[in-house]
Amino acid sequence: MDRRSLIKAMAALPLATGMAAAMAADAGRPLIRPRRLRKGMTVGLVSPASNVPEDDHIAFAMDVVRSLGFEVKPAQHLYQRTQYLAGTDQQRADDLNAMFADGEVDAIFCLRGGYGSSRLLPLLDYELIGANPKVLMGYSDITALHCAIHQRTGLVTFHGPIAGDNFTPYSYAQFRQTLMRARPDQVLAAPPPFEDPGPGRVEKDNRLTVLHPGVAEGPLLGGNLSLVCHLMGTPWEPEFSGRMLFLEDVSEAPYRVDRMLTQLRLSGALDRVAGIAFGKFTDAETSGNSFSMEHVLRERTAGLGVPVIRGLMIGHVEDQAVIPVGAAARLDAGNATLTLLEPGVV
Incomplete structure (x- = not known):
């Protein structure tokens, strides 16, 4: 090994050691649930x-x-x-x-x-x-x-x-179910009922799309795509192995979402997840010669062999779900459902 390679290897050692320790600690930590909320708290x-x-x-x-x-x-x-x-x-x-x-x-x-x-x-x-x-x-x-x-x-x-x-009525209902009632079999982030169904009128904005089929279970991890990518290569990089990854973002054009998902794919993070639940990618304007957001989400998760759905009520939207990060959930792409397997609070 030449001098330059040795210096690079030595410089990378503390960060690599810190990341390895952090990931090992995360994998072995018991789950801690906070107390459920009650009025008057x-x-x-x-x-x-x-x-x-x-x-x-x-x-x-x-x-x-x-x-x-x-x-x-x-x-x-x-x-x-x-x-x-x-x-x-x-x-x-x-x-x-x-x-x-x-x-x-x-x-x-x-x-x-x-x-x-x-x-x-x-x-x-x-x-x-x-x-x-x-x-x-x-x-x-x-x-x-x-x-x-x-x-x-x-x-x-x-x-x-x-x-x-x-809080919209939808958000308040999700808040109560997740943080106050603590149901273990709660379906998370399903779209609200369409308010005005009838002949020639069906839901358009809050549709669920199956990008890749399958059923998987794992602890929930994620949030804003930009922030998840922002933590890559740091001592606070999440542990992706076996996790149910949920992602959303705002004001990011399809090519930028492509870039971030490509980063997660190149890092090997997406190869380790159990499933992917995409929420909303709002204010994502496209112009010129651009792939659609659906194409980007489908293509960048192809070949992973895990279930992937799109359109859950997670993100920069008024009707917003409450997702317990760390609690186990099941993603059933066939039924387009994300179901909590354990309560996030005690």
């Missing part, structure tokens, strides 16, 4: 990524939490704004750590996504988080927290609505 409100533009938007989010039947406790730095971030990295990490440590807080909801959650990953106290299991809910950029916290602690977290938006 206290919800801590945090903003791990970006903030909302105005303080009144925070007041609105607090009212949303209260309307669900909970008390609300704002994080210490909830009103901070540092350009496109909701305060400094340390402030946002301190808020999240403090909410897990606070004995008065029963659950933690995220105000919004945006950008910046992944900057917190080296600053989080995973031992503290694992010792104080609580519901953590959010989506989009919050995917980084879901992946990292589950990898390092075994805690089930919840990909679902943010506090900064109103």
